[in-house]
Amino acid sequence: MDKKESMTALTSLFARAWHNEKYAVRVMEDSVSRKLMRDEEYEGMCHHMAQGISFFNPQFVGTPKEALAYIAAEYLCPSVLSRGAFSEESLCNGVKFGAEQYLILGAGYDTFAYRQPPYAESLKIFELDRENMIRDKKARLDRAGIIPAENVWHISADLTEKGWEKSLLQNPDFNGSANTFCSLLGLVYYLSTADFVHLLCTLRNFLCEGSTLVFDYPNKNTDLRAEKQSLLARGADEPMYGRYNEKEIIHLLSDCGFRVYEHLTPQETTSRFFNLYNRANPQNILTAFENTSLCLAVRK
Numbered sequence: 628m629d630k631k632e633s634m635t636a637l638t639s640l641f642a643r644a645w646h647n648e649k650y651a652v653r654v655m656e657d658s659v660s661r662k663l664m665r666d667e668e669y670e671g672m673c674h675h676m677a678q679g680i681s682f683f684n685p686q687f688v689g690t691p692k693e694a695l696a697y698i699a700a701e702y703l704c705p706s707v708l709s710r711g712a713f714s715e716e717s718l719c720n721g722v723k724f725g726a727e728q729y730l731i732l733g734a735g736y737d738t739f740a741y742r743q744p745p746y747a748e749s750l751k752i753f754e755l756d757r758e759n760m761i762r763d764k765k766a767r768l769d770r771a772g773i774i775p776a777e778n779v780w781h782i783s784a785d786l787t788e789k790g791w792e793k794s795l796l797q798n799p800d801f802n803g804s805a806n807t808f809c810s811l812l813g814l815v816y817y818l819s820t821a822d823f824v825h826l827l828c829t830l831r832n833f834l835c836e837g838s839t840l841v842f843d844y845p846n847k848n849t850d851l852r853a854e855k856q857s858l859l860a861r862g863a864d865e866p867m868y869g870r871y872n873e874k875e876i877i878h879l880l881s882d883c884g885f886r887v888y889e890h891l892t893p894q895e896t897t898s899r900f901f902n903l904y905n906r907a908n909p910q911n912i913l914t915a916f917e918n919t920s921l922c923l924a925v926r927k
Contacts, residue, residue: 633760636735639813640664641672642703643711643738649696652907654708654900655715659738662771663764676703700911702852705901706919710812710843712900713891713921715739721808721839722746728802730795730809731755732786736764737812740779751778751800755791758783786814787822792829803833811842820869824883831884831926838926840885845870848893848917856916876922885924893917 644660646653661669676698677691683698718729718739727750731737734754739747754761761781768775775781780800784791795801809830815823830840847870871879877887891899896915905912 633735633763635813636760637672638703639707640736641669641676642699642707644669645673645695645699646704646708649699650904650908652904654704654904654913655712657711657738657742659741659771659773660736662773663736663738663767665770696911700913702856705913705915706813706843708913709896709900709915709919710921713843713896713923714810714812714841717839717841717889717923718808718810719744719746721806722750725806725837726808726839727751727805728753728807730807732809732811733814734764735760735813736767740775741768741773743776743778748776748778751780751802751805753780753782753795753798753801755782755784755786755795757785786826792833796833804835807834807838809834809838809840811840813843815842815844816868818868820879823869824879827880827883827885834926836926839888840924840926841922843919843921844876845918846893846920847872850917852916856918870918873920876920880922880924881927884927886927887922888925889921889923891921893919896921 640660640663643655643657644664647657648661664672673695674691677695680687680694680698683702687694687697689697718726723746729739729747729750729752731739731752731754734756737754740752740754743752756764761783765781780798782794782798784794796803811826818826827840834840873890873892876890880887893915896919897913901913901915
């Protein structure tokens with residue numbers, strides 16, 4: 628496994644696993660993530676994160692467990708959990724309005740396909756990612772004794788390469804005429820504007836009218852958490868690129884054949900997805916990153 632390429636995905640996996648293990652009242656349910664991590668890997672990440680408290684908060688005073696809880700609440704969990712909750716809530720509504728396929732771009736260690744709620748059983752679920760990531764994910768599923776359902780396909784595709792969509796379109800089980808729900812979670816941060824536009828136009832060309840696109844993206848706000856997040860990304864050789872305000876994202880999507888159906892600011896994200904958790908867990912409040920917005924768009 629290429630550790631550099633998978634670090635972001637592994638950190639997201641750990642955040643979901645830790646949140647599900649730690650709390651009874653959760654932002655989203657994910658009982659599978661922990662199963663995809665070996666005990667030594669999970670405990671190692673707990674230790675590694677706690678040891679990094681001086682980077683996140685040099686004035687912090689507390690035990691390693693308290694340090695980990697602080698880092699998870701401030702840095703690891705907000706974006707991962709809110710975009711996951713938003714995507715799955717939107718997917719549930721999408722199925723009610725006729726979605727037949729679920730396309731997960733840059734799937735990483737996403738676990739939805741392995742904990743499918745009843746409404747998803749009618750879907751065809753396609754996970755796309757680089758070959759090495761798919762190979763590692765399958766190995767983790769095997770170790771956990773998890774057998775993918777018959778409605779799940781893994782497709783090797785590098786979204787940074789031209790023509791990546793061919794491997795999907797050549798799959799006989801994918802239907803370009805069917806209403807499709809497509810997620811781009813955690814991807815837009817690492818795309819230049821030109822690459823983002825190219826990706827959207829590629830999707831426009833093979834998604835039918837009425838298909839849905841959900842993603843999170845970097846807005847033009849900033850705070851200390853966002854700055855540290857950007858530093859970590861650069862340190863992992865995964866630099867973050869352009870930022871957009873709401874008007875820019877609406878215009879960009881429109882030019883690429885999509886109409887914004889729903890847009891959430893950081894404040895709206897916190898209110899919608901974190902209120903129940905925050906009331907139950909006031910010691911580790913979650914708030915959305917100021918530089919992150921959520922968007923749901925429909926193919927025109």
